[in-house]
Amino acid sequence: xxxxxxxxxxxxxxxxxxxxxxxxxxxxxxxxxxxxxxxxxxxxxxxxxxxxxxxxxxxxxxxxxxxxxxxxxxxxxxxxxxxxxxxxxxxxxxxxxxxxxxxxxxxxxxxxxxxxxxxxxxxxxxxxxxxxxxxxxxxxxxxxxxxxxxxxxxxxxxxxxxxxxxxxxxxxxxxxxxxxxxxxxxxxxxxxx
Amino acid sequence: xxxxxxxxxxxxxxxxxxxxxxxxxxxxxxxxxxxxxxxxxxxxxxxxxxxxxxxxxxxxxxxxxxxxxxxxxxxxxxxxxxxxxxxxxxxxxxxxxxxxxxxxxxxxxxxxxxxxxxxxxxxxxxxxxxxxxxxxxxxxxxxxxxxxxxxxxxxxxxxxxxxxxxxxxxxxxxxxxxxxxxxxxxxxxxxxxxxxxxxxxxxxxxxxxxxxxxxxxxxxxxxxxxxxxxxxxxxxxxxxxxxxxxxxxxxxxxxxxxxxxxxxxxxxxxxxxxxxxxxxxxxxxxxxxxxxxxxxxxxxxxxxxxxxxxxxxxxxxxxxxxxxxxxxxxxxxxxxxxxxxxxxxxxxxxxxxxxxxxxxxxxxxxxxxxxxxxxxxxxxxxxxxxxx
Numbered sequence: 129x130x131x132x133x134x135x136x137x138x139x140x141x142x143x144x145x146x147x148x149x150x151x152x153x154x155x156x157x158x159x160x161x162x163x164x165x166x167x168x169x170x171x172x173x174x175x176x177x178x179x180x181x182x183x184x185x186x187x188x189x190x191x192x193x194x195x196x197x198x199x200x201x202x203x204x205x206x207x208x209x210x211x212x213x214x215x216x217x218x219x220x221x222x223x224x225x226x227x228x229x230x231x232x233x234x235x236x237x238x239x240x241x242x243x244x245x246x247x248x249x250x251x252x253x254x255x256x257x258x259x260x261x262x263x264x265x266x267x268x269x270x271x272x273x274x275x276x277x278x279x280x281x282x283x284x285x286x287x288x289x290x291x292x293x294x295x296x297x298x299x300x301x302x303x304x305x306x307x308x309x310x311x312x313x314x315x316x317x318x319x320x321x
Numbered sequence: 322x323x324x325x326x327x328x329x330x331x332x333x334x335x336x337x338x339x340x341x342x343x344x345x346x347x348x349x350x351x352x353x354x355x356x357x358x359x360x361x362x363x364x365x366x367x368x369x370x371x372x373x374x375x376x377x378x379x380x381x382x383x384x385x386x387x388x389x390x391x392x393x394x395x396x397x398x399x400x401x402x403x404x405x406x407x408x409x410x411x412x413x414x415x416x417x418x419x420x421x422x423x424x425x426x427x428x429x430x431x432x433x434x435x436x437x438x439x440x441x442x443x444x445x446x447x448x449x450x451x452x453x454x455x456x457x458x459x460x461x462x463x464x465x466x467x468x469x470x471x472x473x474x475x476x477x478x479x480x481x482x483x484x485x486x487x488x489x490x491x492x493x494x495x496x497x498x499x500x501x502x503x504x505x506x507x508x509x510x511x512x513x514x515x516x517x518x519x520x521x522x523x524x525x526x527x528x529x530x531x532x533x534x535x536x537x538x539x540x541x542x543x544x545x546x547x548x549x550x551x552x553x554x555x556x557x558x559x560x561x562x563x564x565x566x567x568x569x570x571x572x573x574x575x576x577x578x579x580x581x582x583x584x585x586x587x588x589x590x591x592x593x594x595x596x597x598x599x600x601x602x603x604x605x606x607x608x609x610x611x612x613x614x615x616x617x618x619x620x621x622x623x624x625x626x627x628x629x630x631x632x633x634x635x636x637x638x639x640x641x642x643x644x645x646x647x648x649x650x651x652x653x654x655x656x657x658x659x660x661x662x663x664x665x666x667x668x669x670x671x672x673x674x675x676x677x678x679x680x681x682x683x684x685x686x687x688x689x690x691x692x693x694x695x696x697x698x699x700x701x702x703x704x705x706x707x708x709x
């Protein structure tokens with residue numbers, strides 16, 4: 129059920145246009161009780177071609193990539209999804225493209241060649257989910273520290289409870305001088321009176 | 322030479338670090354490094370009910386807390402397929418426009434301060450203070466408002482609130498004149514902003530820029546006009562656009578937006594007046610929305626609903642929704658994936674500053690170091706929102 133207020137280009141027309149241009153690509157319109165924006169599943173290999181077509185076709189003109197994000201559907205298989213939200217300012221329409229990815233070795237080609245703005249969105253998705261964007265010019269962590277281990281937004285990554293590195297618990301910390309024990313507070317006997 | 326600008330530099334508006342590769346005074350390469358304020362809000366939202374995430378959103382763009390509240394509520398409402406009553410929507414419009422004024426005031430003050438015009442800062446913060454006291458009046462908090470709820474507002478507006486807003490809105494255009502007297506024809510200001518940090522329309526779209534950054538480049542795209550929410554289609558206002566896409570045009574766009582916001586706020590006040598000083602402020606759909614407190618004390622039904630919503634939240638349908646609003650900084654969007662439980666399976670925030678900041682290298686490469694300060698200022702970024 130697309131949002132009636134924002135649609136200048138119908139989802140049906142969009143689907144038809146995509147199927148005409150890419151007869152071999154297995155598009156699937158997402159259906160569900162409450163899917164509020166038109167969204168299409170497609171395999172990762174074709175994502176660059178489809179995106180370039182959506183951007184350049186005058187009838188669609190999705191010139192702006194609003195954002196890219198990941199979703200982890202653990203324990204479902206395929207586990208991950210990369211979501212691309214596009215905006216056509218000419219036709220005042222939005223569409224979501226979704227690429228499902230298997231758990232082991234999740235990879236998808238980068239769309240930075242189509243929209244340069246994809247750069248940081250893809251880095252963020254990599255940072256959070258460990259999804260690799262093949263061909264990305266600078267695929268490094270963006271919000272988390274470079275030396276961070278793990279993918280925090282995966283569902284099997286716990287919320288909190290990781291030990292935070294301070295001077296007192298870092299492995300190469302300076303051990304206190306044994307003589308300092310002398311300075312430790314002495315046991316005091318308290319008398320009740 | 323490689324130079325680190327930030328993370329502790331007053332002109333970076335938070336903790337932004339920009340690695341600059343310089344040849345003398347010329348910037349060869351600029352790389353923004355972000356993440357110093359990352360607090361994992363998207364992860365935390367998965368462990369909270371939809372309503373419990375509202376206070377988190379105040380801390381994203383902390384200069385415009387109510388815009389963030391509004392966007393979360395709209396996304397959840399879109400998922401639930403409900404709509405706030407018209408009176409609540411008018412109050413939302415009124416408050417988010419005041420938020421826009423205060424956010425733009427902070428932007429103008431700090432941007433001018435970065436470039437060396439100190440006076441404007443004090444003037445702007447004087448007006449911002451008035452908006453903060455309006456927040457204070459309506460919800461008891463000056464900065465972290467958390468005033469909007471899914472389906473309406475947390476509580477009704479207090480007596481005398483509309484008069485106070487009206488007084489502020491009536492005074493504001495004169496204050497905007499003051500700012501403009503100080504800057505618009507000031508030769509130093511012109512020299513520091515005209516032709517500086519340019520962004521062509523094509524580049525702006527390719528970089529995904531939204532809000533005043535996009536409109537400064539000459540593209541008339543405002544979600545309040547193009548994809549209206551909260552009944553913005555019933556308000557009369559213009560969308561100011563620039564021509565050259567330089568820092569001066571972005572300044573012009575934002576100052577004009579302050580004036581347009583006062584126009585909208587004025588209409589919103591009239592709307593609320595027409596619908597009554599007190600009245601419907603929340604949807605009466607108790608499956609999703611808390612019943613009013615007075616009813617809870619007298620009706621058993623209401624008490625049950627209250628208890629159920631507080632104890633485990635509401636149950637949205639399985640699906641997903643993305644709602645976007647025109648926040649002071651650009652397109653702010655919330656994306657919810659729901660698995661039918663009271664907690665969102667995924668909350669993704671499309672933060673306008675995060676995307677706009679990407680355009681910084683395009684604006685400054687091949688130009689002077691001093692212009693980097695102007696460029697960062699003219700983008701109007703808030704690091705709380707970038708890092709989330």
